[in-house]
Amino acid sequence: MTVSMKRMLRIGALGLLFATAAAWAQGDAKRGEYLSKAAGCLGCHTEEKKGAVPYVGGRALKTPFGTFYGPNITPHPEAGIGKWTEADFAQALRHGKRPDGANYFPAFPYPSFTGMTDADVRDLWAYLRSLPASAQASRPHDVGFPYNVRFAVTFWKMLYFTPGAFTPDAKLSPEVNRGAYLTTALGHCGECHTPRNAMGGPRKDRFLAGGKGPEGKDIPNLTPTRLKKKWDDKELADFLSAGLTPDGDVPAEAMSEVIRNTTGMLTPADLAAMIAYLRSLPSIESEPAAKK
Amino acid sequence: MKIKLVASGIALIVGAGYGAAAMAQAKPDVLVKQRQAAMTLQGKYFGPLAGMASGKVPYNAEVIARNAAYLDTLNKMPWDGFNNNTKDEKSRALPAVFTDTAKFKESADRVQSTISQLVKVSKGGDEATVKAAINDVNKACGACHDDFRAKQ
Structure with a gap:
């Protein structure tokens, strides 16, 4: 094998690597769709009534601490998560934090989702980005004091939340x-x-x-x-x-x-x-x- | 003739009375056994339909129509078995059956109406409609189990 051939091969392999990396960086929405099912996102982020639009939010989760409503997770810039970056999304799943740094209540199962792999987070994100945006406003949680204090969740997290893939x-x-x-x-x-x-x-x-x-x-x-x-x-x-x-x-x-x-x-x-x-x-x- | 009519009328009323009395006298443990038998048989005839709706069992319109009619009758049977005198019997019935009777009845009625709908569409309805009707029965049954039956 000549030197130039070797180099060509090397460049080819490098190109292939880049191509794969680029595909990864974008996330695979189709794979993400499968992951959204495996992760059961639909259940909480969709209303229970017939003909409800998926992922625009609304389902009530009645817990001893109050009633939580799954929010709109379509790419609408105001009503949904359209302004988020992939890093915001990863932070929500992995650390239970909103883009502004406030805590999510653990009604959102981030203590489980924290285990998701990088590739899965990315593909899931790609899928959510591909959903039609809905302007339906998320319903505020109906949770009484003291459980409605987001800051208090910090202590809950210290006790019960172990982040990590x-x-x-x-x-x-x-x-x-x-x-x-x-x-x-x-x-x-x-x-x-x-x-x-x-x-x-x-x-x-x-x-x-x-x-x-x-x-x-x-x-x-x-x-x-x-x-x-x-x-x-x-x-x-x-x-x-x-x-x-x-x-x-x-x-x-x-x-x-x-x-x-x-x-x-x-x-x-x-x-x-x-x-x-x-x-x-x-x-x-x-x-x-x-x-x- | 008239006397005969009146007499048979009385006999009928007395007979009906006996029937009702016989029901009221059924022992709690017997009522539980009977209502469970009615539920078990519904499982026997609904299971294959659920399998067809999910594609695990080959679709068979005749079986669906037959079983839907069976279910329509069977589903009328368990309810009087949830008599208040059975509330201390060992079974999977949750206390809510006897405390939240209005909601229990509503849940049971919902099951009955979904089965009636299935009976209707099973007579010549297209596959998608029939499958949707089977799924509605499934949801109605499950919703009642959710609220009124203990998990095993």
Whole structure:
């Protein structure tokens, strides 16, 4: 091989590298659309009524601390997040901070989203940018004192929020790690399935073990204590992809919605990874109240 | 003739009375068992429809029309089983069934009306309309389970 040929090859490889980097920098909106489903953005950022426009906000989340409304996240400059930069978006997901530096209430599941990879944040951003802008104003939260003090969230964060991207566990298979990422970072399953203490902080010793959910209802235990007894992998996949149970039962609408918008949209490989991860969790006995 | 008519009228009324009395006398544990049986059978006939709506099971208009009619009847059965005398029985029924009866009835009525709609469209409706009607039944059932049934 001549020197010039080598150089040409090198330049070619460099060009290819740049091309990939440029594609990355822009974000892949199509991939982002899939991620928006895996992250369940639609549920809170869309009204519940029929024919509601996706992502223009409005859904109420009734918690013991008050009622939170998902805001408009379309690219409208005033009503939505049209003036944001990608860095603003990353800061919101990773650190629970608005562009002006104020805290988000943890009704926005940034304690989960903080685990998202750079590439996923970028692609999700690209997708949100591609949405039609809507001028519908976001509804203010209906939260009483003292929970309405955004500054107080700083202390909550000190206690309960650990920022940082998801790190795969080298001891676990790539599939289980992928499932862990889907479950904990994107899917934010723990926001409902991990019970909270009186301060609204997740009880880490009862990770995904169910109990009282954010809206005061019982939430099932996802650890093998319950799942192993209940269903095999195929049955679990049917449930999470189509809401089908072996006996034709209809799950509660709170989960059915998650199935329609999120777990039912996952690729078969991602769904299998999520199930493999749930199977790998340490078994935690259900609390008596949730047992029944 | 007249006497006969009156007599049979009385017999009818008495008979109806017996029926009602028999219902009221059903023991709480029996009522729970019966309402659960009605729910179980609805699961049997709704499951395949949910599978068809989501594309997991091949679409079959005949099965849908048949099952929709079954469901229409079955869905009338569980409700009188949620008698107040069953409130201390062991079941997944949440206390709200007996405390927030207005909302419970509204949720149950909603299920019935979505099933009626499914019965209507299952007679020759196009696939998309029928699937949407199945999903509406699913949502109505799930909404009631959300508020009135304990998770397992």
